[in-house]
Amino acid sequence: MIHRMPITRRAALAGLGTALAAPAIRPSFAQAAPIKVGVLHSLSGTMAISETALRDTVLMMVEAQNAAGGILGRRLEAVVVDPASNWPLFAEKARELLAVSKVDVTFGCWTSVSRKSVLPVFEELNGLLFYPVQYEGEEESKNIFYTGAAPNQQAIPAVEYLMGADGGEAKRIALLGTDYVYPRTTNRILRAFLISKGIPESDIMEEYTPFGHSDWQGIVSRVKRFAGEGKKTAIVSTINGDANVPFYRELGNQGIKAEDIPCVAFSVGEEELAGIDTRPLVGHLAAWNYFMSVQSPANTQFKAMWQAYIKNPRRVTNDPMEATFTGFKMWAQAVAQAGTTSVDAVRTAMYGQKVEAPSGYTEEMHRNHHLSKPVMIGEVQADGQFNIVWKTPTAIPAENWSPFIPENANRRRG
Amino acid sequence: MKHPVLILLLLCALALPARAQDAFTAGLTGLGTGFNQTAEAVDRLGASGxxxxxxxxxxxxxxxLLRQADGTLLIRGDAGVQDALTNAAAEAAGAEPVRLNNRVRVALRGALGRLQLVSPDPADRQAAAEAVFRSRSAENVPLLDAALARETVPAIRARLALALAASRLMADDPQNKLLGVTALGATSSPEARAVLxxxxxxxxxxxxxxxxxxxxIDQRLAVRRAAETLFQGLSLGSVLLLAALGLAVTFGVMGVINMAHGEFVMLGAYTTFIVQEALRGIPMLAPWSLPLAVPAAFLVTAACGAAMERGLIRHLYGRPLETLLMTFGVGMMIQQSVRLAFGAQNREIISPPWMQGTLMLPGExxxxxxxxxxxxxxxxxxGLTVAAIRFTRFGLEMRAVTQxxxxxxxxxxxxxHMDALTFAFGSGIAGIAGVALSQIDNVSPNLGTGxxxxxxxxxxxxxxxxxxxTLVGAFGLGIINKILEPWAGAVLAKVFVLVAAMLFIQRKPRGLFAQKGRAAEA
Structure with a gap:
C-alpha cells in the first residue's frame, strides 16, 4: 500500500502536466485569431422544436473540426445567438453577427420568412450564410448557399410518386399548409404541375392554417368529404412546426388510413415525430433527401458522432441536420482550398465542392448555389422512423427557378 | 351401408387441403422480393382460401414475417422464430423483415378480409366485412352471399350487406350492378356515396x-353533416371554456389581469406528463395516469398561483397596467424555466384507448x-366551479370579499387570505384545463401562449x-368559428370572429351577461 502511493501521485502529476502542456502542443492555435462561426437558430419560441437540434449540429461540427486541428491551423469558435422565432429579430441578430462579432460564416435559419428577413443584411455586409432546410426556391443570392432541397428535389417527385402505381394512383390532391411563404409558393408550383398532368382545378383542394394551429377536426373532415367523391385522394402537407402533432393525431382519430388517403409531408422528420404515437400513422409518407434509416457508411458515422456528442443514444438525426453537416464539411473544404476565410474567395472555392453525404450519395455544390441531392420517400413506421420505399438512382441538381411558375419563363438556365 | 359415404367424405377431406396447399405454396413465390411481387403474392394467398x-x-x-437470403420465410411469434411452412423452430440470424408499402397494405387488407370472413371471432368478421367493402371485387360476391347467410350479428350483417352491394357494383352483368346501386342508395354512408x-x-x-x-344519400347526409359541424363547434367551445374558466375566476371575479394564465395551463399539461412518467412503472396505476393527473395538476398550479399572488400580485392591487406587465414577465419566466427543465421538444402524452378513435352516435x-x-x-x-362558488363556505366568503x-x-x-385562495382556485382550474389540452395540443413550453x-x-x-x-361566450364563439371555417378558411374565420367580437363589445361593453348592481360599478 505505502509503496504504491507515490506511484499514483506521480501518475497524477504526469497527467496534470500533459493537460497543462496540451495548448502548447498546437502552438498555431495560440498565434492565429480563431475563425468565427455564427449560429443563427431559434432557441425559443415556436420554431425551437426544430431549430435547437441544428444549433447542436453546428456546435458538434465545430468541436470535431477543432479536434482535427481546426482549419488553416486556426481554431474555430462558435458564436451562438437566439433570434427567438421572431422574424425581424433574425435580421437584427444577423447584423450583430456580421458587424459586431465579425463572423466568417453563419449557419442558420429554418423558415423561409426568417431567411427572407436576413437576406438583405447578408447581401449588404457581404456575409456568408448556409441555409440547411428544404424550401420553395425562387431565390439565388450570392451570399447564401442553399444546402436543403428545391421543389424539384422534394415536392414534385413526391407528388409524382403519389400519382404513380406504388403511391396509389391519386387523382385528387388536398394541399394543406401553414400560412406563410413556403407553403403558398410550393403549392403554387404544385398546382401548376398538377394541371400540367391533366388534373382539373376542381380536383385540387387548398387550405391554410396559422402557425401552431391545433383544432384540425373541421379541416380533416372536409378532406374526408373531398375524398368521398369517388376518386383516389391524397394529402400533400406543407404544415410546419408543432401544428403537425395535433394534425396527425386528428388523422388517426378520424380513422384516415394510409391505404385510403395517404398523406405525404415535406416538413415532418424524425425529430417532429418524436412527440407522437406513430402507430396509427404507419404508411403515411414523408419526402426528404435523407432519412435516419439510410444505410451508408457516412450515415453510420454521422449517427454515431451525433449520439456521442449529445450523450443520448436515442436522439434522432434528420434531413436538415444532415444538410447542416454536409454544408459545414463543404465550407471547411472550401476554406482549406481557398487558403483564406474571405467571403469572395470561399464563394468561388465552394463551386464544385463535393462531399460524401450521409444520404449515401456524393453531393456537389453547383454554381446556382444549390446542391445536387437524391430524393427519397419514406413511410412512417411504428417506431417513429421512416422506411424508405422509393429513391432516385442518382443525386439530381436543383431547379431553384421552377419551370412551373410562369414568370420564370424568361430566366436563363445554367 | 354408411361406409361408402364415410370413405367419400374422408377422401374429400384429404383432397381439399392437398389442393389448397398447392395453391398456397405456389402463392408464396416472390413474397418479399419486391413491393410488386409481394403484393401479387398476397393477392394469390388471399384467393387460395x-x-x-x-x-x-x-x-x-x-x-x-422475416425472409432469409435463400427465400425461406420465418414468422416471429411470442414463442420465438418459426419456419412459416413447417412450423419448425428456426434461427432468425440474417433474416430481414419483409417490407411493406401502401400498395402491399391494400392487397393485404383485401386478402385478410377474404380469409377472415369465416372467422369464429365477431371482431375479426367485422374487420373482414370492412376490408372486403374497401377492396370490393366481383369475385367476392358468392363469398359474401354465403357469409351473409351465416351471419347473425346485426351490425356485421349491415356491414356485409354494404360490402356485397359494393362488390355487386363491380360485377359484369347489369342486373347485378343495379342491385348494388339500389342497395347502396338505401344507406346513408359517405363511403357508399364514394363507391357510387x-x-x-x-x-x-x-x-x-x-x-x-x-x-x-346526400339528402340523408345533410342533416348529419350539420350535426357534425355543431359538434365541432361545441368541441372548440369546450376547449375555449376550459381555458377561460380559470380566467373567469381570476380576472372575472378578482379583476386581476393575469397574463401568465396560459403558462398555468401549460404547467398543468407538464404535470400530466410527470404523472404519466412516474406511474409508467406501476402496471396497476399506469392506465389511470390521466384521471390521476387532474388533482395533481390542480394542486401544482394552485400552489404556483398562491405563491404568485402572495409574493407579487397583492402588492399591485389597483394598478392594472403594472399587474399586466408583471404577470406577462412572470409568464415568460415560467415558459423559459420549463424549456430549460424539459427541453424545447414536445413531450408525448399517451392517450388512453378510451380517448382514441371515432364514436358513432345514434344517426351515424x-x-x-x-x-x-x-x-x-x-x-x-x-359544474364543479359553479357549485364551489355557490354552495360552499369558501365560495360564500369569496363572493363577500369581491362584492x-x-x-x-x-x-x-x-x-x-381569501384573495390568495381565490387566485389559487382560478390557477388550479387552469391547471386542470392543461390536463385536458394535453390530449389535443402539443405539450410544449409554448402551449399556453395560444x-x-x-x-x-x-x-x-x-x-x-x-x-x-363564460359558458355561452365559449360555445357561441366556437360554433360561429366552425360555421364560418368551411367558407372562409381557418385563418379568415378567426379574423371574422375577432372583428365580430370587437364590434359586439363596442355596442355592449359589459358583454353578453352584464353584471348589474353595485359590484358592476365598483
Missing part, C-alpha cells in the same frame, strides 16, 4: 340510377372520442364576472 395463409398474412401485416361516384365514371349506362342513389354521427370526453369534462369542471371588501373584513373574513388571447376574449365577450356568460 388456405387456412395457413391467415397466420402468415397476419405476421406480414404486423411486420413479423366511382362507379359512375366507368358505367355510363346506369349513370342516371347512380345519380338518383347519390342524391338520396361520427364524433372523435377525445373531443367528446373533453366536452363532457369541461361541463363537469364548470364589499370592507364589510366582509368586518365580518371576520381574512380578506388577504390560449391566452382566446381566454380573455371569451371572458370579456361573455360578460366579466359571469360564469354563465
Amino acid at each position: 388456405d387456412p395457413r395463409a391467415l397466420p402468415l398474412l397476419r405476421a406480414l401485416a404486423d411486420g413479423r 361516384l366511382e362507379a359512375r365514371a366507368t358505367n355510363p349506362a346506369i349513370a342516371a340510377q347512380i345519380e338518383e342513389a347519390v342524391a338520396a 354521427i361520427a364524433v372523435t372520442q377525445n373531443r367528446l370526453w373533453i366536452l363532457v369534462f369541461s361541463l363537469v369542471i364548470l 364589499k371588501r370592507a364589510i366582509a373584513a368586518s365580518m371576520g373574513i381574512r380578506t388577504g 390560449y391566452i388571447i382566446d381566454s380573455f376574449l371569451v371572458v370579456v365577450f361573455g360578460g366579466v364576472g359571469s360564469l354563465a356568460g
Whole structure:
C-alpha cells in the first residue's frame, strides 16, 4: 500500500502536466485569431422544436473540426445567438453577427420568412450564410448557399410518386399548409404541375392554417368529404412546426388510413415525430433527401458522432441536420482550398465542392448555389422512423427557378 | 351401408387441403422480393382460401414475417422464430423483415378480409366485412352471399350487406350492378356515396340510377353533416371554456389581469406528463395516469398561483397596467424555466384507448372520442366551479370579499387570505384545463401562449364576472368559428370572429351577461 502511493501521485502529476502542456502542443492555435462561426437558430419560441437540434449540429461540427486541428491551423469558435422565432429579430441578430462579432460564416435559419428577413443584411455586409432546410426556391443570392432541397428535389417527385402505381394512383390532391411563404409558393408550383398532368382545378383542394394551429377536426373532415367523391385522394402537407402533432393525431382519430388517403409531408422528420404515437400513422409518407434509416457508411458515422456528442443514444438525426453537416464539411473544404476565410474567395472555392453525404450519395455544390441531392420517400413506421420505399438512382441538381411558375419563363438556365 | 359415404367424405377431406396447399405454396413465390411481387403474392394467398395463409398474412401485416437470403420465410411469434411452412423452430440470424408499402397494405387488407370472413371471432368478421367493402371485387360476391347467410350479428350483417352491394357494383352483368346501386342508395354512408361516384365514371349506362342513389344519400347526409359541424363547434367551445374558466375566476371575479394564465395551463399539461412518467412503472396505476393527473395538476398550479399572488400580485392591487406587465414577465419566466427543465421538444402524452378513435352516435354521427370526453369534462369542471362558488363556505366568503371588501373584513373574513385562495382556485382550474389540452395540443413550453388571447376574449365577450356568460361566450364563439371555417378558411374565420367580437363589445361593453348592481360599478 505505502509503496504504491507515490506511484499514483506521480501518475497524477504526469497527467496534470500533459493537460497543462496540451495548448502548447498546437502552438498555431495560440498565434492565429480563431475563425468565427455564427449560429443563427431559434432557441425559443415556436420554431425551437426544430431549430435547437441544428444549433447542436453546428456546435458538434465545430468541436470535431477543432479536434482535427481546426482549419488553416486556426481554431474555430462558435458564436451562438437566439433570434427567438421572431422574424425581424433574425435580421437584427444577423447584423450583430456580421458587424459586431465579425463572423466568417453563419449557419442558420429554418423558415423561409426568417431567411427572407436576413437576406438583405447578408447581401449588404457581404456575409456568408448556409441555409440547411428544404424550401420553395425562387431565390439565388450570392451570399447564401442553399444546402436543403428545391421543389424539384422534394415536392414534385413526391407528388409524382403519389400519382404513380406504388403511391396509389391519386387523382385528387388536398394541399394543406401553414400560412406563410413556403407553403403558398410550393403549392403554387404544385398546382401548376398538377394541371400540367391533366388534373382539373376542381380536383385540387387548398387550405391554410396559422402557425401552431391545433383544432384540425373541421379541416380533416372536409378532406374526408373531398375524398368521398369517388376518386383516389391524397394529402400533400406543407404544415410546419408543432401544428403537425395535433394534425396527425386528428388523422388517426378520424380513422384516415394510409391505404385510403395517404398523406405525404415535406416538413415532418424524425425529430417532429418524436412527440407522437406513430402507430396509427404507419404508411403515411414523408419526402426528404435523407432519412435516419439510410444505410451508408457516412450515415453510420454521422449517427454515431451525433449520439456521442449529445450523450443520448436515442436522439434522432434528420434531413436538415444532415444538410447542416454536409454544408459545414463543404465550407471547411472550401476554406482549406481557398487558403483564406474571405467571403469572395470561399464563394468561388465552394463551386464544385463535393462531399460524401450521409444520404449515401456524393453531393456537389453547383454554381446556382444549390446542391445536387437524391430524393427519397419514406413511410412512417411504428417506431417513429421512416422506411424508405422509393429513391432516385442518382443525386439530381436543383431547379431553384421552377419551370412551373410562369414568370420564370424568361430566366436563363445554367 | 354408411361406409361408402364415410370413405367419400374422408377422401374429400384429404383432397381439399392437398389442393389448397398447392395453391398456397405456389402463392408464396416472390413474397418479399419486391413491393410488386409481394403484393401479387398476397393477392394469390388471399384467393387460395388456405387456412395457413391467415397466420402468415397476419405476421406480414404486423411486420413479423422475416425472409432469409435463400427465400425461406420465418414468422416471429411470442414463442420465438418459426419456419412459416413447417412450423419448425428456426434461427432468425440474417433474416430481414419483409417490407411493406401502401400498395402491399391494400392487397393485404383485401386478402385478410377474404380469409377472415369465416372467422369464429365477431371482431375479426367485422374487420373482414370492412376490408372486403374497401377492396370490393366481383369475385367476392358468392363469398359474401354465403357469409351473409351465416351471419347473425346485426351490425356485421349491415356491414356485409354494404360490402356485397359494393362488390355487386363491380360485377359484369347489369342486373347485378343495379342491385348494388339500389342497395347502396338505401344507406346513408359517405363511403357508399364514394363507391357510387366511382362507379359512375366507368358505367355510363346506369349513370342516371347512380345519380338518383347519390342524391338520396346526400339528402340523408345533410342533416348529419350539420350535426357534425355543431359538434365541432361545441368541441372548440369546450376547449375555449376550459381555458377561460380559470380566467373567469381570476380576472372575472378578482379583476386581476393575469397574463401568465396560459403558462398555468401549460404547467398543468407538464404535470400530466410527470404523472404519466412516474406511474409508467406501476402496471396497476399506469392506465389511470390521466384521471390521476387532474388533482395533481390542480394542486401544482394552485400552489404556483398562491405563491404568485402572495409574493407579487397583492402588492399591485389597483394598478392594472403594472399587474399586466408583471404577470406577462412572470409568464415568460415560467415558459423559459420549463424549456430549460424539459427541453424545447414536445413531450408525448399517451392517450388512453378510451380517448382514441371515432364514436358513432345514434344517426351515424361520427364524433372523435377525445373531443367528446373533453366536452363532457369541461361541463363537469364548470359544474364543479359553479357549485364551489355557490354552495360552499369558501365560495360564500369569496363572493363577500369581491362584492364589499370592507364589510366582509368586518365580518371576520381574512380578506388577504381569501384573495390568495381565490387566485389559487382560478390557477388550479387552469391547471386542470392543461390536463385536458394535453390530449389535443402539443405539450410544449409554448402551449399556453395560444390560449391566452382566446381566454380573455371569451371572458370579456361573455360578460366579466359571469360564469354563465363564460359558458355561452365559449360555445357561441366556437360554433360561429366552425360555421364560418368551411367558407372562409381557418385563418379568415378567426379574423371574422375577432372583428365580430370587437364590434359586439363596442355596442355592449359589459358583454353578453352584464353584471348589474353595485359590484358592476365598483
